[in-house]
Amino acid sequence: MNHNLISIIVPIYNAENYLEKSISSILSQTYQNLQIILVDDGSVDSSLAVCRKYALLDKRIEIIHQENGGVVAARKTGICAAKGEMISWVDADDWIEPDWIESLVNIWTDTKADIVSAAHFHDIGEDRIKVENKLTEGIYRKKDILPQMIYNGNFFEYGIQPHLYTKLIRREILLKTQMNVNNQIIAGDDAAVVYPSILEADRICV
Secondary structure, X not given: OOOOOEEEEEEEOOOOOOHHHHHHHHHOOOOOOEEEEEEEEOOOOOHHHHHXXXXXXOOOEEEEEEXXXXXXXXXXXXXXXXXXXXXXXXXXXXXXXXXXXXXXXXXXHHHXXXXXXXXXXXXXXXXXXXXXXXXOOOEEEHHHHHHHOOOXXXXXXXXXXXXXXXXXXXXHHXXXXXXXXXXXXXXXXXXXXXXXXXXXXXXXXX
């Protein structure tokens, strides 16, 4: 199942304390056919040097260095450089389990979904919280998911979690949705992409 190229975008800004663990977790993926796009958004710490070190170790890594424009601008840059049919993200302070991308890709190829939405763990110190979508696992048409997409009926519970880093999304959708997000948005920047992307999708797999 390694024949489909998957693009992974990592927006980076002053992330030297976390970046090595993040990049290492991507390089350790069981799914190998990856385009790894590291977008250094004008970091003033050693983040760019870390990127360059890993790029020497793995030819799948592409580094883009730009003036600081914020995470939305960095994501746009990554999408413009992406060559994969599907795109996923790893934030610079995240790490992923070795079979993460393989699991998402297997679901995508089995379901032909435009978006695959998964859960994640929120780790702070010794505390670990599982953050899940509140919709039952399965395949949804857009019209069936809309009533519970943002609010599932319980206080402050999303039907679909807004995080980009738990998603695999078709590139052609992101070219419509991410590119329309204002670069000045610094809060809710994930939601500004995820929910419009669902409106553009035909099949969503939770």
